[in-house]
Structures are given as C-alpha cells and as structure tokens.
Amino acid sequence: MKKQEGGRQTYVFLAVMCLLVAVVAAAAFSRAKSLEKIVFREHLDDTAVTVDGSEYKFRDVAFYVAYQEMETQKQAKVYDLEHTGKYWNIHTNGSFLRVEAKSMAVQMAVHDVIFYDMAVKEDAALTEEERIYMENRKADFWSDLEEEGQKRLGIQEEELEEVFLRMALAQKEQQRYADAQGVDYREYNVNGDSYRELLKTHTYEINDALWDRLDFGKITVN
Template identity: 45%
Template sequence: MEKRIRFTIILVLILIVVIAFSFQSKEKKEYLVYNEALDKTAVTVDDVSLTLKDIAFYVAYEEKTVQEQAILYNPDNPRQYWNVYTDGQFVKLTAKQAALDMAVHDEIFYQMAVAEGMKLDVTEQEYLENDESDFWSDLTDWQREQLGISEEELDSEMEKIALADKYQSIYAQMHQKEYEAYNFNGEAYEALLSEHEYSVNEKVWDRVEFGSVTLDN
C-alpha cells in the first residue's frame, strides 16, 4: 500500500513537471502581437529597462534595411532572403540580434551623454528633425499601426539616438580611436560593453517575429 502511494505521488509530480514544461514551451513559441505588447521589457541595460516601445525604432529600421536587401536578392519573393543561411545563422536572426545590439549600444552612450549634460546644438537639432520626418514619412499607415508608436514617441527615441551618436564621436576622440571602433560591432565597443551589465528578457524577445513586425511578406 505504501509503495503504491509513493508511486502515485511520483507520477503526479512528473505530470506536474510535464504540464509546466509544456505550458512554458507553448508560451515561448507563440509570437507576440508587437503593438499589443509595447510595455513588455525586452532588455535591461545597467538597471534601465527598455520596452518593446523603447526599441521600436530599431525594429523598424533593421527590418527596412534588410527588406531593401531582400528585394534586390529576389524581387518576386523577398521573404526568401530572410531565410538564407549564412555565416552560421539565418539572415532573419542576424538582423534581429543587430536590432537588439544597437539598442543596447545606444542606451549605453545615451546614458553617458546625459551624465555629461550633453545636448544637441541648433544645427544637430535641424538634422535630427529632417531625419525624423524622413523616417516617419517612409512608413506606411499600416506599418505605423503595426509598430504601435506615435510620431512624437519615435522622435523622442531618435533624439536619444542622436545624443548617443554625438557622445560616441567624442568618446572615440577621447580614447584616440576611430568613430567606427565604437559602433555596436566594433572591437573597442566590446571592451566598453564588458564594463556594463545587460540582460535580455528572452521570454519576450524570443517571441518577437522579426521580419514580420512592419513587413507583410
């Protein structure tokens, strides 16, 4: 009798583990509707949480960039390019990682710029406003809806990027390096990145179907 009870308890525990694992797997595989999950944290950089709304620009920018390459690769079926396997990874996943890496990179330099009290000058502000207008106007109404952010919110994110870019240039000069050395894939930046802490919320980021947020192909 005691053995039977023990066996039953073990079976119940195994069943609970299997159900929990199945639920987690199912949750992870289901893609998020981006514009309905904007408040979810995608990545944390030095205790600063960046939501899907905060990194929406990078998603739209990288999807736009890769789609332009995809159209050149196969005008009749651009989607084919997204599934090309090169350098040990699918283009789709490489682009997704690049978007996240750029967001982390810019947040680090933006925080450094803020700490120095840096602001854009009049000329830089004018360039920024032109870039903001161009980027927003390039998005179709459908893409804007899928992205889920307003023009003002996009402008705010692009201003942060402009400040990060400005400080990157100054920081590179301070360390007698080329500007490109501190790009998100630069060697000098890798050393800087090691001085900061960041963590990806995989439960959210893994469920972003990159290549299909602002694209319908």
C-alpha cells in the same frame, strides 16, 4: 490476498502513469506557449532590455525594431524581389539571418543608451543644425514606415522625439569619445572592437522570454 496486492499495484502503476502523462503534457504546453509568436504592439509597455539597471520598454526600442526590419527588407528585395522571405531565412554564421537582424536591433538600442548616458554626463547638447537634421531624419523614417507599418509598430510619431534625441546625442558622444581615445569613429559602432571592450564595463539584460518570440521580419514589413 495476492489478488488484492495485484490490484493495489495496478492502481499505483496507473496513478503514476497518469501523473507522468500530466507532467509531460504540461511541459509540452509550456514549451509551445514559450515558442508562440507575440504581437509587438501588444507588448509596448513590457520591459525589452535593462541597461545598467535602467529598464527600457518595447516602445523605447520600437524604432530599432522597425529600422532593422526596413533595412533588412531592402536587402531582401535585392536578393529576390518576389520572394523576400528567402533572404530572411538564409542560414549564415550558425544562425538564421532574421535572428541576427533581431539581435542587431536590440544591440543597437543598448549601444545608444550607453553613449546617451555618457553624453548626459558630459552635458552634451545638440546644435540647432544638429536638431534640424534629427527632425528631418525622424520625419523621413516615419514616412518610410508608411501607414501599415506605423499601425503594426503601435507607437505614435511624437514618441519618436525622445528616441531620436537619444540617438543623436549618442552619435555625437560616440564621435567625441572616439576622438578622445584617438581612434576612428567606427571603432565604437555596435560591431567595433573598441565598443566591445567598452561594453564589458556595462551591464545589460535582454528580456529573452519576449524578445525571442518576436516574429522579426513580419512586425512592420510583409
């Protein structure tokens, strides 16, 4: 009788241990999957950020990703031309520079969406001179990105038309709004105190599940 009870206890113990091992393995696999880097161009139609209830895909914020990478890479080359990765991996203000650069990219996108929506409500429009300037900036950006960067980004040049229009109108509205508030234009830049207060009146949600897995610093640059 005791032998049977001992065998039953051993069986239960082994079953519990197997279950625990399975749970731990599943958790480890899930965590590894969540940390696995993604290929940006394969997620262009996934939601990147939601601002005031409107969803924006990764293709909608592709410009900001590429722009921030290119600007950071310029600084990295000044820091160490032969080993730019050193700059990207600098730890400052409690986080790595590449993480801060990635955060800045999405914050810039949110900023422009907010001011663009404000511009639409004001029936704002670009002058012919402003439109020409916008077109030139778009052409310069696409050229600076070069063929390899364009391929990695995954969007077509024509798709930038809407993005640059939104950005141009956002900048115009930022100037109008700053003037109306009697403050300097820069107060409503992404890091401006006045903008931070304005941001409190809006809602936005970043798709961290994918955004955190972007291999920032290696999407359009080497």
